[in-house]
Each structure stands twice: as structure tokens, then as C-alpha cells.
Amino acid sequence: MRTRHIFEYGVALASLGLGGLVAAGALRRRSLEPAAGDVVQGLLEQSGVSSVVTAVLLNFRAYDTMLEVVVLVVAFWGAWSLHPTEARVHWRPSDPILMRTVGGMLPVLWLLGIYLLWAGTSRPGGEFASGAVLGACGVLTLLIGERVPATQFRPARKVVVVVGVVVFMVAGVAGALSAQGGSEVWSYTAGEARGWILAIEVAGAATIAFVLLGLFSGGREGLDVESGGGEAP
Amino acid sequence: MESIAVVGLVVALAFPLLGALLSALGRPRLALMVGPLWAAPALASLGVVGEQSGRVPTMLMEARFGLDVTSMAFLAVCAVVWAMASVYAAATMRDEGGLRRFGVFFFGAMAGNFVLIGAMDMISFMSGFALMSYAAYGLVAHAMSVSAWRAGRVYLALTVAAELALWAGAVLAWSMADTWELAEIRHALATSEGVAPLAIALIFGAFGVKAGLVPLHIWLPLAHPAAPTAASAVLSAAMIKAGVLGWLRFLPLGEIELPTLGASAVMLGALGTFGAVVVGLLQRKPKTILAYSSVSQMGYVALLIGIAARWPSTYPTALLAIVVFVVHHGLAKGALFLSVDAAPRLAFSGSTRRTFISSVMVLLPAVALCGAPLTSGALAKYALKSVSHLEHVRLPTALLDVWLVAGALATGVLMARFLIVVWRARAARDTETLPGAGLVAWAILATGSLWALAILPLAIPSKWFGSIQTLTAVWSALWPLVVVAAVAWIVTGTSGTVLHRGVGRVAPGDLLGPAVVLSLVLLRGSNRFSAFLERHWTRGLARLNDRAERIALRIKAAPGARYQLWARWLSGEWLALALALIFAAAIWLNV
């Protein structure tokens, strides 16, 4: 085990060194103008939304966000490409306390998700937050042995995975067509921006929710607690 | 001389290649039988072309071909000898083994010999020389026996060495003369500074191998017994002469004084003349004896070359003497070699008339060789004497006379030895009788020394002819023969004489023995060095090494082991060689 120790000390030293170097660098930074933040702040009106974060996310750096959704889709496909796991879950769903609490929480969570979605344009929230909450709802439904309503039909599942990215692209193409000078994507005017951003948020939230649920179920239709196996979408 | 004539000459000279092609295609005996046909164009060109030379249009770097007095004489002799030898070969050689291969190599060598005689520039001369040398290997190693291979390997090693020396010498000469023409080469080499001396030495050495100059002669006594009779005749009569022609073409004789070359040639000539005779006497096989006699005769030619090199003014007469000597020796030696095989065949057939004819046919060339009167031999000896008596040859005349007389005596004794051996061998021969064509070919060559006298006057000053007819000349040529006949008679009478014990004490290729031992020592030393050089590489040299070991074993296994080997050396040959060395040193000091 001698070499093992040496290896571990070595790695420890290296990672400490790395951390130290990074800390030293960060502390000695000089904040130079112009900071992207000021420019963003200046252009906020033209972005069509009032919340800075949502503006940056869905207008200024819309491309990043689209790619982010793509990352989710890749992870989803990657997980589902593996052969579905046969591991079964042992606990019984019919535990009364669990049933009652989940039953009570679910409607509130759904409401919260939809609110977050709408609040995104002016206050912190937006598609990722609502997607996460809706995803959590889905997971809870699976945990208590129920099936999430919309996920039975295969074509529906296929569509909902891709809808987030597709809407993004449609918005981009629309922006390109309506642009005056250059024909860069997503260069729609402030007015149109608000509408498109909302559309993107809705589709994004749906995709994110479903993907997170799919990642949890790990390639199985639902959590067949006892039955095991299942047919992938 | 316009180009068509030159091309005609080249084709004539290279005509025997057709013979080679014919025998390659499966008809060797026919090709050999019509030998004279292949030689005819060359002989014809003697008359037609005469003393001219011209450039070949595109071939061989615009080589220059042509004939002059010396090459005409050479060509005549060679053509006759080659033709007769091929006829004899066709008549006597059995069909077994590679007769086809023999034919190809025979005619290859023949073509090479003719081409080099007609060549007037370096590249064609060297091409002819190379073709002849490499093809001759085929003749030497024809018998495919162990001794033939060994002789072939020694011949090949020396030939390759000669080729390379010639090549190096030619390159050096070319760098001086910047042209291929042999005439200009001679002029360019006629200086003493720069690389000329090195070039001359290399060229002299290269042709020395072919002409059987003493230290380089060791292949001759091995090659002749191994080769079939016709081949050894040609080898000795025609091919050795190529070496002499090489000297004449390349070396700047008669243009400047070459003291070192002159002296060494004379010394080696003397060494050759006497050393070869002594070793020849100790041989058993008749062909080896004849080989050693060739070496000693070549010693005379070397003497003449030496004199011409030492005193340029003597060059014209020396050249003529050489030509006479070459013609005489060619014909005589060719006949003698044929007689080794033909005489017993003829004599064997029983009828006294045939034995008488065969003995006459053998005796005639032998006697001619010793310089008997009214034969080309006498003419050659007289030519030798007249050259050595030229006024500014500062050699002591007395010493020279002694040399000539001693030479004649030595040759006589060697011939006697040869005749005794042939006579003794005649009973043992079990071969069939001599076919007619073989007899005719042999006869022509045997009487060569006579009809040669008829054709030689074309170039030789008439006064020489006159002199050999005078009585005194006849007597001075005759008495050595009488003495030799007497000695021979005594020897045959008494068996077990000193001479007998000495016979066979020296292995043929005399100097080869020590040379092999020396190479063994060198090889083992280099092998150890190569072991040091690279580990896995020694496997290759190891194989060479164990081959050397095998040779050493073979020698050790021979009776009497090492002690006996050294003992034998001390008694026989070294004594003779020491004698010859002292004599040559004497001459050297005076030159």
C-alpha cells in the first residue's frame, strides 16, 4: 500500500496547490472597465424583460441557454441509451403517512411551478426553476407508485424532449427574419422579444421537467416497484 | 589502309570464333578436324594485308589493327601450330567428357591469340590476351582430374595476377600517353621520371608470367602434363609467344636505355636457361621435361630482350633474332609435344619401318632444338651469337660464348633425357594406332625446322644464311651433338646411376612447394587476424583455413615426413639453383 499513500499525498499536495494558486489569483484581481454587467444593465430595456438574469439568460446569451437545454437532452439520451436497469426498489408504496403528505403537497407544487414560470420575466424564477419544481412533482408521483399522466404515450414523450430546443430555434429564425441590419439569429425587437421569451420559457420548462423525471426513472417507463423491466420510449 | 581492309583483317583474326560456335552447337570433332580452315584467313591476310595498319570504325574504341614484320612471323607460326594441333586433337582425342567444351575453349584461345597478334593498340591487345588466357584455362583443366584442377587453379591464379598487373601497368602508361596507340605508349614510356618505371615493371612482370620468366614460371610445368597433348603443344608453342609479343609491343625497347630492366631480364634469362634444365633432368614425365625445356628456351629470349633493353642500338638485330628464335622454338616445341603422344602410337604398331619413321620424326625437332646444322635451330643459335657479338654489347664475349655453348649442351642433355624417357615409355603405351591425319599434322610440324628455313629469308639478312652453310659453322654446331650422343649412350647402358636416384626427387612446379608452405604460414596468420576482425566472419575464412590444413596434411602424409622433405631439397635442386645464381650474378656485375 506504500505507493497508494505516496500517490494520495501527491494528489493532496497538487490539489491544495491548485486551490491556493486559484485563490491567490482571485484575490489579486483588478476589476477593469467596461464590465459586461454595466452594459447589460444599460441595454435592459431593449431586452423585453425587466429581470436582469432572465434578460441575460434568454436574450443576451440565448445561445448559451439553448445549448444548456441541449446538454440536458444529451444527458437524457445518454442515460436512456444504456440498457434499462433491472434493479428493483424494495419498499412498499402503500405507507399511509407518505400517501397523505404527497397527496397534499402535489397540487401546491404544481401551482408553485406555474407561478415561477410566469414570474420569471420580472422577478427571479424562470424556466429552470419551474422546470425543477415540476420535475420534482413528477418524481414524487412516481415514488408513490402512480404514473405521471402525460408520459404513457411514446410519441408524446419524444416530442416533449425536443420541444424546448425546437422553440428556441424557431425564435431564433423569427428573430433573424425580422432583423433590420445583419441577419443574426434572435435579433428581434424589444416588443417581439417578450412574447418569444415567454414561449421559450414554457417549452423549456416542460422539457426540463420531463428530462429530469426521465433521468430519475433511468430508462424505465415508470418506477415499476415490483414488476421491474419496462419498455423505453 | 582503308577501313574495309582493317575490318577484313579483324574478321580474319577472329574467324576461329566460328569454330568455337560450331563446336558449341554440338559438332566439336568436325570443327577441330577443319582446324586449318579457321586458321586459313589469318594466313591469307599475311599475304593480302602485308605491313599496314588502320583503325576499326566503331568497335573497341576505334582500335588500330595491322601487321608488321614481327607480327607476321608470329602469326605464321601460331597459325600453323594451331591448325596442326587442332587436326591432331580431332584425330586422337576420344569422344568422352567435354569435347564440346574443349572445342569451344580451344577455338576461343586460338581467336584470342590471333587477335592479340594483329592488335596495334592497348585495348584490342588486352582483349585478345584476356580471351586467350581465360580460354586456355579450359584447355588446362580439361581432364577434370585432381591434378588438372590443381594445375588449373595455379594457372588461373597467376593469369588473373598477370591480367591485373597488365591492367595497372596499362592504366599508368595511358596516364602518361593519354592514348590507346601502342606506338605512342612506347614513346611515352621511354622516359625515366613519373610512373614510367613502375608501368614498365608491371608490364614486364605481367608478360613474364605468360612467357614463363623464372620466378613466375611455376604454372608451366604443372599445366603442360595436365593438358591434353594438342593443348599442351599449342600452349607451349603459340601462347607463350604471346608474352614475348607483349614485351615487344609495350616495352620501349630500342628507344632509351633501360638499365634495370635490361639487367634483370638478362639475369632472369640466365637463371631460367640453366635452372630449368637442371630441374627438367630430374623429372619423370616427358611433357614436364619439355615444359622445363620451354622455360629454358624462353630464358634465351629474355636474354635477348635484356640486351636490347640495356643497349638500345642492338634492338633491330635483337628483334630479328627474337623473331627467328620464336619461329624456330614454336615449330620444334610443337612437334616435340605432339611426338610425346604420337611417337609411341606410331612405334607401337610393330613394323620396323614405322618405328624408324617415328624415331626420325621425334629426333628431327629435338636435334633442331639443340641447334643442329642446316636446321632453323642453327640459324637461331647463330642469330643469338651474332647479337651478343655486336660491338657495343659490353658483355665479355668469352662469358657469352661459354654461355651459348653451355646452353646448347644443356639443351642437348635435356633432349637426350626426353628421348630416353619417350623410348622407355613406348612399350607401355596401350593406345590405338595413330590415325593418318594425326600423322600428317605431326609430320608437318616435325619438319617445321626445315621448311621454316625456306620462309624465314623474307625478313632475315641474307648473310646469316650464308654463314650457317660454311663448314666451320657446321662443325661448331655438330660437336655438342656428338658429345651429348656419347653421354646419352653411356647413361642408357648403366642403370642405377647417380642420375636415376636424383630422378623424381623434385616435384614438378619446383618453386611451388616452398610457395605453398609460405602461403600456409601467411594464411594462418591472417586467419588469426581476421578472428580478431569479426567473429562470425571468420566462419568464412575458417573454411579457407581448413582447406589449407588439408593441403598441409597431404604433404605431411607423403612418405618421409617433413625431415625427408627438407633433406631432399638440399641435395637436388637448391644446388643447381645456387650454381645458376652465381653465374647470373657474375653477368650482372659486368653489365
Added chain:
Amino acid sequence: MRGLPLISASIWVPLLGALFVSLWPRRYAARCGIGASIASAAAALLLVVAVALSGPRRERLGGWGAPAGIELWIDGFSALMIAMTAVVGGVVSVYALAYFRAKDSSGDPQRQEVEGRREAYFWRIWLLVWAAINGVFASADLFNLYVTLEVVGLGAVSLVALAGGRALPAAMRYLFVTLSGSLLYLLGVVLIYSEVGTLALFQAGESLIAGTLAQAALVVMVVGLALKTALFPLHFWLPPAHADAPAAVSALLSALVIKVTFYILVRLWVVVFPASVSQPVGEALMLLGLIAVIWGSWRALRQQRLKMLVAYSTVAQVGYLFLVFGLGPRADGSAGWQAGAYFAISHACAKGAMFLAAGAIARAVGHDQIEEMRGVGARLALPFFAFGLGGISLMGLPPSGGYVSKWLFITSAAATGDVIVVIAVALGGLLAAAYVFRVLALAFERAPREGAPSLRPIPATLGWSALVLGAVAVALGLAAGAPLALLEVGLPFGQSLAEGVTP
């Protein structure tokens, strides 16, 4: 042409394609997928042609200016990268069409269902990843880079996990690496934002000055991104992830995904961080790159599995990429950066070809143990030939893109006199030759006595698509002029600040 939002188009078309594919039932997934891929490739190439003809393009999303809104900026470098993605992505999609369809013919329903799911999800996630990759190359906003990078990361992890079995732990380790890498990068962005107040790349570059904050931000970002690009010490996760993933996915990962983080690092180096801050770190990265080249090649040589061998070769080639941070700033002009960029695209094609070919071979032979593959060469000529073409570019032998980039690397290294880099680049080429020819030797080996392994029939498109990618890698060598000219559009490397070309 000027007006059309071509940059967004190149991102949105694959995104829309992915969503469109997911709507259709599983049987039609492949058909819609290939359709979407072709559309995306067309959109991307349209953008590249536009940039090549009329210079760099800028898009202010939503019409807002730099500090508030997000801007997309395409210059030569990003256009070249998008072109690379289009080409490699397109060919791999064709390959995947055949690869997943012919996966299993044994007929039992349970396996059939699993295959069907894999195929469907492959198309959806791959198209999203393609969109995100184009997004990274186009983005000129620090935070936007983070989000797109995250999409690429998660998508890649899911694609790796598709293979199931031993790919899952590898995917897990890859997920941790991706997440923490991105978070460290985000940490750097946080520091920079807290100082300069803007997230736009070029504006941040102008106002960021050398100091401990810049130093810290750079270090933490480099650690994060190096971890995601699998630079030498932090490469542990790459071989299992790239080797055990499905063949089409491992080709995409090795060819494209690791180039994304490299691209971001280059942007940071050239645009955001001042030279004095980035110079020492650049040297360190170059050194790590050199070690990576040697270490990766050495490990690749010793691997027993074909795909592991190719994966470790990626670790080695990443080493080449990081040479740029040492050579680029020092060399006068953009020779160093050009070398890195050109190497990135030629490596993408070559490595793509090799992984596709390896996939085809593994599918035919049934396993990917190199030792047991003796004697299959004759019957799998096409995949081995494609593997060879890729190998040629990897080794940097002519006529291939790798050769051109090796030539540029050595030129810039020679100019600044870094002999070690020259030797390392040359040595890397030779080591690559060692492990590539170890595999190619299989193609020529005659079957062992007991007969070659039996082969399953594989669709021809697997071999041919691998060959197409290999041919592109070779073509990059023959026609190097055009891409290099495209690379110079908009002067991406350093001069842009000097000449004030910023958007």
C-alpha cells in the same frame, strides 16, 4: 452570401438533424441519420467555402455587441477545423451506417433489440456532438466554449457507453475526466471574468495583462484542457475509452474530440493570454509533448490488442500537437502554429482511417488480438491497405499530410534551433513506423500451417470508407497548398492582434 447566418447554420443543421432523428421510430433512425449527416456536412462545407472566398466571418447572436451578447467568429483556422470535422464526420457516418446495421445476424430478439437501441441512440448523440464540435470551433466567447465543450464531453461519454460490457467502466472514467476538465476550464473563465469583466475572447485578450491572476487562470485552464486532450501524464483514460468504444465512435473520438480541446488551447495561447505568461508554460507543454511522443509510441509497440495499439498511438500523436505551444510563439511568423494545425487535420484523417480499418478487421476476425491475426492479410486486403495509408501519414512518410506537417515542424524547429525537437519528431516518426509495420506485417504473412482464422463476411462499405479517409490523408500530402492558404485566412496566429483584425 455575406448576410446569411452561415455559422449558426453549420451548428443548427446537425442539431436539428439530431432532434429530427429522435422523432422517428427506431427502424428509420439510420436513414434519417445519414440524411442529416450529409446535410450537416454540406452546411459546414458551404461555410468553409464562404470563408475561403470572402475572408473571416463574424456573427453577433441576437444583434448584441461583444460584452453583452455572444459572438461567433470563423477565421482560417476554425474553418479548416470545421472542414476536417465535416469530412471525417461524413465518412464515419457512412461507415456507421454499415457498422451498426450489420452488427448481428444471429437472430435472437433480445440481442436484436439491444442492437436497434444502440443504432438509434448513436445517430442522435453523434449529430448533437457534431453540432457542438462545430459550435466550439465557431465560438468566440469563453463561457459559451464551456457549455459547448460540456455537450461534446457528455455526448462522447454516452457514445463510448453505447458499446456496453467493458466500455462502461472506461466511459465512467472518461466522464469524470471530461467533467473535471471542463470545470477546471470554467474556473479559469471565472478568474478571467472577475478581472476583465467580459467573456468575449478577443476583448479579454486585449485587456488581460500579466499577473498572478492570469498565471493562475492559465495554469488551471491548461490542466483542465490537457486532461481532456490526454497529454502525457494525464493520458490514462484515453486508451481504454478509445479502444473499447464501437469502431465508428473511437474514430470520432481520436480524430475529432481531442482536437476540440487542442483548438481551445491554441485560441487561448494566441488570443487571450499575453506571451510573457504563456511562454514558460508553453515550454513545459512542449517537453511533455516530447515525452508523450516517445512514451505513447513505446506503449503502442507493446500492445497485444489492435485497437489499444491505435489508441496508444493517439497518445503519442497528441504529443506532437503539444509541440506547437513551444514552437509556435518562438518561430517568426506562423510556421510553428501552421505545423500544429496541419498535423491536427492530417492526424484526424489518418487516425480515422486506422480506427475504421481496425474496426473492420476486428469485426471480420471476431477479436482484435494481433498475434492471432496471422495469415488474414490476403482476404482482408482493403482494410489493411486503408490501415497502411493511415499509417503512412502517421509515420510522416511522403506523399501524406503527416509528411507535410513533419516537414513544417522540423522547419520551424530548425529555424529556432531546437535540435531536441527535431530529433524527437524524427524519432517519433520511426517509432510510429515500428508499430504500424508490426500490424502491416500481418497483411503480408502467409497463413500458419494450421490454417488462417475463419473470417466472418463484413459489408464492403467498412473497407471502402476507411480507404476514403486514408486517401484523404494522402491527398493532404499532395495538395498541401490549398489547406495552408485557407489556414492563413484572417491571420489566426498572433498577427491578428498586431494588425488589429479583431472583430
Added chain:
Amino acid sequence: MSVLFWLPLAVVLSSMVPGLAIFLLREDQVVARTALNLLGALTKLALIAAMVFGVYRGQIYETRFPLMPGFDLVLHASALPMLFVVLSAVLWLITTIYAIGYLERSPGRSRFFGFFSVCVSATTGIALSGNLFTFVLFYELLTLATYPLVVHRGTREALRAGKIYLAYTLTGGTALMVAVVWMHTVVGPFDFTEGGALAAHYEDHHQALIILFWVMVASLGVKAALVPLHGWLPVAMVAPAPVSALLHAVAVVKAGAYGIVRLVYDVYGITFVRELGLGTGLAIWASITILYASLRALSQDKLKRMLAYSTVSQVAYIILGVGLGGPLASVGGIVHLVHQGVMKITLFFCAGNLAETLGVHRISQTRGVARRMPWTMAAFTIGALGMIGVPPLAGFISKWTLGTGAMASGSPWALAVLAASSALNAAYFLPVVFRAYFQEPLRPWPREGDAGRLETHLSLLVPPVITALLVIAMGLWASSTASPLSWVELIVTRIYPDPESGIGGL
């Protein structure tokens, strides 16, 4: 875009395109493959003939593609490249005929002929390249194309040989590329120019250029098989005979030597090389190679390995000629490039015949083989005698010119090296001839090829005979205008313009 632009490219592609087409053929489409092969070879010869005629009349053919900013792919056809192109095209045609016969029923022929054609187009590319960038490109392409041929048989041993071959040649190729890039950064881009492109630069970068010279010579030396770097050649003999004939005797090995020739004449220039004394260094290195390789050949028993070592020593003659400097030695070196190619390919064809028909691979097995295969052994003998340098064959001409060149450039020791190596050549070639002609076969042949009337297939017999006759012709008619010797003189007079060093009586 006149013909002057397209012809060199057409020559290179004329063997590449059929090659790539052959890849697509199935194994049993023999007729189609043979047709493609011969068609490719003949079109290439026709194009080259047109180009030779053009170059002779002084026209300049040049193809120029901007491949990278600052570096163009240049194919320039002047006198020297044409020599090598003609050599490789002619020998390719002959070897293709031979290969068709040799690989009669063996598997993987489409793959073989495909890579075979790509190899030849790479060689032509090397010959015609107009600057170092193009040269390196084709040089490394050649390595790639030859590997599959070396490992064609697919046995373990072939793969091992392939691995060794790659280790040597790839290292060499990479070193060459690095050196070329370094030179271009030091001196700036330049093309091959007659008198040497660096003539103007050598004052300021004296030291760097010397180091770069030796690095480049070493990396080219890998392919030219200079001594320490020659290890791959004997090992690569495991390849089938047509591969070792065309590639290891002509294309690959000559590419290295040709590279050094271009490096000395067209990049550094003779005056610069002589001034820095690099020439003698090169000559000494070549001499060491000549002697060492000949010694190694002496102790080889496998016929093809012996021929491989002899190739190593013979190629070093070319580099010796270049190193000695002076017009005569250069003529000797460059003309030996052609002569050695033809002679060595004859020997390899004969070795291939012996291996294919009688299964004879070792010299010890060649006893009495001349009786069974007279024409093959006749060709072998002519080739061997040519190698030894027996007049009037081609080998003599080049050795003679090299010798006189050595004397002219004032280094007589080179003459001694040449003489010694000729002796060694004789020492390892003649025993083979001696065994074939003058010894009886001890055991029956390992494999009795059923050749019907002739000693072996016609397509195996005709090529060696043709090349043997070529050897004789190149020797006898050396001074005629069409001979390689006069073509090389034309080349060298352009390299050595100053009159005082005229070629003289040659």
C-alpha cells in the same frame, strides 16, 4: 502547358497508373495483368525515347507543381537524369518479362506487380527530381513501395528481412529529410543547378554545410549500401529473384548512389566539394566499402548473398568515381552506374533461373550445372567476367576509366584499390564458373524443372541472354555515339565546363 511540362510527369505516371490498376485485378486475371504490365513498360519506353531525343537536341523538359508554400515538386529532365531513367525503364521491361515467367503459379501476383510498377515510378521520380524536396519525396516513397516486395513470400524469414530492411531505410530516409529541411532553413530554397546550387553560400555557413554533407551522404549511403550501413542488402536477398534483380541491383541501390552523385554535382558543386576536401573522404569511404564487401563475398556460400555483397562493393565504385573528382573519374563512376546495373541484373537473373528451375541456392550445389543449363551459365560467365573487368566487356570500360581518372586526379592509391578489388572479384566469381563447367554434379538436382525443349521457360531464359549481350555490346561499341560511355561524356562535359580538364583521348 506545352509538352515540355507534361512529358516528365507522364513518364513517372506511365508506370504508376498501370500499377494502381493492377492492384484492382483479381488473382486469376493473368492476361489482363500481363497486358497492363507490358503496356505500361512500352509506353514508358516510348515516352522516354521521345524525351531523350528532345534532351539530345537541347530542349529543357520541366514539370513544376507548388506542393507547399516555398517548395515545389519539380521534375527536370537533363542529361544525367535521362541516363538513369533509360536504364531503369529498359531493365524494368526485361525484368517484367522475367517476373511473369518466374512467378508462374505463386500467389499474390496482383499485389506483386502493383507494387513493382509503383517502385519503378518512384525510381523514375528519383531520377527526374529537380530539387532535394522532390528527391526526398520519391526516395521515401521507394522505401514504402519496396517493403511489400521484400516480404512478398510471407514467410517468417521474409518478414524478419523486411523488418531489418525497414529499420535501415526508414532511419536513412528520416535522417535525409531532417538534413534537407535543415539545409533549406540555413540556405533557403534552391533547385538542382549544373554547377552546384550552394556555390554562392558556402562562405558563411561553412561548418553547417560540411556536417549536413556527411549526414546526407550517410543517409543516402544506407540505400547505396556503404559499409556500416549495408546490413540490409544481403538480408533482403530473401525476396524473389526479380525483386533482388531489379530493385537490389538497380533501382534501390542506384537510387542511393544516384543521390550522392546529384548531391556532389548539383547541390554542392565540384569546386566546393574539392575545396572542403570532402571528395577524398568520400573516396576513402567508398574504397573501404569496396574491399570489405568483396572480402565478405569471398566467404559466402549462398549464391544470392554473394551477389548482394558484390553489389555493395560495385556500387561503391560509383561513389569512388564521384569522390575522386576530375572529369575522367566522374565519367568512370557514372558510366559504372549503367554498366554495373546491366551486369548485376544478368547475374541475378541467372541466380533466379538456377533457384527456380533446379532449386540450386548455394554455390556448393552448382557443381556441373553448366551441362544442364548451358545458356544460363554462359550468361552468368559473361556477367562474371564483366564484373571482374576483363576487356572488352563493359566492366573493363568503367574500371579503366575509373583507373585513369584516379591517376588524373592524383590519387594512385585508388588504382591499387581497384586492382585489389578486381582480384577479389575474380576470387569469388571464378570458383562458381569453375564448378559449373569443370566439375561433375555429385547428387541429382534438388528440383527438376520440366522445361521441355529449352533448359528453362523461355521468359526466364531470354532476359539474361539479352542483358549478357548488352554487356558485351556496351563493351565493344563503347566509343559509338549511342553507348552509355559517350552519353556520360556529354553529361560530364557540362559538369566540368573548363576546357583544360577535357576528356582527352577517350
Added chain:
Amino acid sequence: MIPSQIYVIAGAGLVSVGVFAWVVRRHLVRRMMGVNILSTGVFMMLIGGARRVEGGPDGVPQAMVLTGIVVAVSATALGLALIQRIYDQRGERSVEERGPM
């Protein structure tokens, strides 16, 4: 030490704890929690470092945090799904039974 600096230092601490946890811990779920701690630390430093603008705190960092959180959530979800799948493959009943990987 104005209050916001405290948050920054705390954030840095969390970052180092997160990195250490992720690298060293063997149990998959623990490593995943380590990564989450790391992300929380980063977001805390982001918000701690935000400047004040005349209309209240600067909007951009808040948006960035929101996005960051969503990304972190989805990544964690994917991670957990993977962990579940790995344990299935290894045959364990459920996550908490076994200790380290």
C-alpha cells in the same frame, strides 16, 4: 477581508477538496460527489468574485451559475445512470452494498 473574498477563498478550498476527492477516492459514487463539490466550489468563486453594478449584483455571473448548475445536474444524472449500469453488469444488487469500484 471584505465578505466576498471569504466566499472566494471558500470556493478555492472546495475546488481543491473536489479535485482530491475525485482523483483519490475509489468508490464511484464518492468520486461523483467529489466532482459535484468541485463544481460547487467553482460556482461559489464565480459568484463571490462578481462585481456590484448600480442596479444590484452583476447579472451575467448569475446567469452563468444557473447554466453551470443545470449542466452539473445533467452530468451527474448521466454519471449515476452509468454507475447503476456498471453495478448491474457486475451483478451487485444495488449501489450501497459494495464498497469501492
